[in-house]
Amino acid sequence: MAFLGKRILLGVTGGIAAYKAAEVARRLIGAGARVKVVMTRSAQEFVGPLTFAALTGEKVATAMFGPASEPLEHVALGQEVDAIVVAPATANFIGKVAGGIGDDLLTTIMLAATRPVLICPAMNAGMWANLVVQGNLARLKGRGLMVMEPAAGPLACGAVGLGRLPEPDLIVEAVAGLLSPQDLTGRQVLVTAGPTHEDFDPVRFLTNRSSGKQGYALARVAWRRGAGVTLVSGPTSLPAPYGVKYVAVRSARDMGVEVKARFPEVDVLLMAAAVSDYRPTQAEVRKIKRSQEEMAFHLTQNPDILKQVAGLKSGQIVVGFAAETHDLEAEARRKMREKHLDLIVANDVNRPDSGFQVDTNEVTLIPRIGAPVPLPLLSKEEVAAKILDQVVALLETRDGDHAKNT
Numbered sequence: 001m002a003f004l005g006k007r008i009l010l011g012v013t014g015g016i017a018a019y020k021a022a023e024v025a026r027r028l029i030g031a032g033a034r035v036k037v038v039m040t041r042s043a044q045e046f047v048g049p050l051t052f053a054a055l056t057g058e059k060v061a062t063a064m065f066g067p068a069s070e071p072l073e074h075v076a077l078g079q080e081v082d083a084i085v086v087a088p089a090t091a092n093f094i095g096k097v098a099g100g101i102g103d104d105l106l107t108t109i110m111l112a113a114t115r116p117v118l119i120c121p122a123m124n125a126g127m128w129a130n131l132v133v134q135g136n137l138a139r140l141k142g143r144g145l146m147v148m149e150p151a152a153g154p155l156a157c158g159a160v161g162l163g164r165l166p167e168p169d170l171i172v173e174a175v176a177g178l179l180s181p182q183d184l185t186g187r188q189v190l191v192t193a194g195p196t197h198e199d200f201d202p203v204r205f206l207t208n209r210s211s212g213k214q215g216y217a218l219a220r221v222a223w224r225r226g227a228g229v230t231l232v233s234g235p236t237s238l239p240a241p242y243g244v245k246y247v248a249v250r251s252a253r254d255m256g257v258e259v260k261a262r263f264p265e266v267d268v269l270l271m272a273a274a275v276s277d278y279r280p281t282q283a284e285v286r287k288i289k290r291s292q293e294e295m296a297f298h299l300t301q302n303p304d305i306l307k308q309v310a311g312l313k314s315g316q317i318v319v320g321f322a323a324e325t326h327d328l329e330a331e332a333r334r335k336m337r338e339k340h341l342d343l344i345v346a347n348d349v350n351r352p353d354s355g356f357q358v359d360t361n362e363v364t365l366i367p368r369i370g371a372p373v374p375l376p377l378l379s380k381e382e383v384a385a386k387i388l389d390q391v392v393a394l395l396e397t398r399d400g401d402h403a404k405n406t
């Protein structure tokens, strides 16, 4: 996560979801941030400041004036931190910020704030649908504040609808976006991840050990850095990343269809999926029954998605992955040539702490032009960030060449 050493101001306003802000504070701290909580008067009707003080280890700011307040806190707090998150944000708070009103500590901090802001609205579905509230949110977005959509589900008032505070993990993910460099803004990135399932019959399939973790990390980090991201994923047990367009597929052929349809519209393809090279020649409609002592199956080769999209290339940066047990660099270079890649990420899957299923990876980035970059053992998010650094450089070179030729 992008939080180590970061200082975050968590504003809590007076809605029933205020109790969930305690979990948001905990997750932010868990990810390495230091959190300073500012509560409105009505928030304190729902949760006590002591809860947040105990969780964050810092005094909670609750008022502009009075013995507990610090001089000029209302100016300093919103300027010293790395990011501001308001969760939950009530319709009343949103209205005040939209209208430039500063009648308590938190709204005054918002007036003076110079740091990136995330607003997480939570309210009754009727309030959320109110045109005035929507107009106010549009004004906040227009001023560059990030606004999260509330989640749908049962609300405290008994109704079911839009208005729930998003899950703490999603809020933390959105904050990670606020804290990341925005060097992929305006770029469209297509990521594939996970294994494919190639059916023998309705209950059995051929697959591999890919968990999808590296591809999902790429999708998350690309979104945080400002890209529009589509993730085409084979079956995994991972949650769909926040902010990303998610397309679920099963087989290599399904994945091929989705990738080829989207490829012409994107700037970058990151082909992290472990696509099954073969599928059963015949997928039985009925469950195969146990009868003979031995069985043999015929397999048919699946289309190579990367080779197919190579023919559709019009300036896209294409990154492939090579998981190898032997001759790592030679095999990776062969695949780069055959599949017309700009960059290949090579990893040795013999190591227990690298490759399939684990949270870490040790890879070498091999560009088509230039020297290989061996990386140490890193988390899959760190590996994703290094891959995207190279992609950003390749995009800049491409745009520079394009500008020279026009």
Ligand code: CTP
Binding pocket: 252, 271, 272, 273, 274, 275, 276, 277, 302, 303, 304, 305, 306, 307, 319, 320, 321, 322, 323, 335, 339
């Ligand atoms: N790939 C693909 N379509 C396939 C198989 C693989 O697009 N049918 C992509 C993978 O997503 C990866 C790259 O090609 O980015 C290399 O995949 P890998 O399985 O290592 O290579 P193969 O071409 O299958 O070669 P080999 O089986 O000889 O290792």
